[in-house]
Amino acid sequence: MAAHPGISLTGIGDVRRSEQRRSLTDWLEGVAFQIAMRGFGQTAAQGARPIIHAASAADVRGGEFYGPDGFMQFRGRPTRVPPSKTARDPLIAARLWDVSERLTGAATQRRSRPPSP
Structure with missing residues (x-):
């Protein structure tokens, strides 16, 4: 089985905040990233839930894929999702x-x- 956390607010995006912006495109990408993280993100603990579910739930079967149940699998409760x-x-x-x-x-x-x- 496999799982993904959706968009989770962790330190993984911290490097984007510290990058030097060389062009307008770089700056716009940074702003878009921050908007996506704040608007669609969930806490790291919430993001861990699909992974924990896939690793430990009794109803999970090999070959299944888990992620958040919300819009575009960005956030939400753990559920089986199509790979x-x-x-x-x-x-x-x-x-x-x-x-x-x-x-x-x-x-x-x-x-x-x-x-x-």
């Missing part, structure tokens, strides 16, 4: 699995690997 087209791409899944095995050293657990296309 994007990219997330369902078997070639991308196989590549992610290979990279994950290499980075974690867990290549010995081949039996749970998704089928190659």
Whole structure:
């Protein structure tokens, strides 16, 4: 299973606030980012809920994807959501699995690997 936090107000966007604005486009992007975070964001604790749900709820099944239930999955309560087209791409899944095995050293657990296309 997999999960995403929606738009959550964490320190991940702090670097955008400290970036030097070199052009009007840079400045507008920074303003748009702050508006999106304030207008659509939720607390870090709320953003963690879909991830905790996916990891611990009794009704969760492998292959499911969880996120917030609100508008465009920006915020809300944990719910099962449809994965994007990219997330369902078997070639991308196989590549992610290979990279994950290499980075974690867990290549010995081949039996749970998704089928190659």
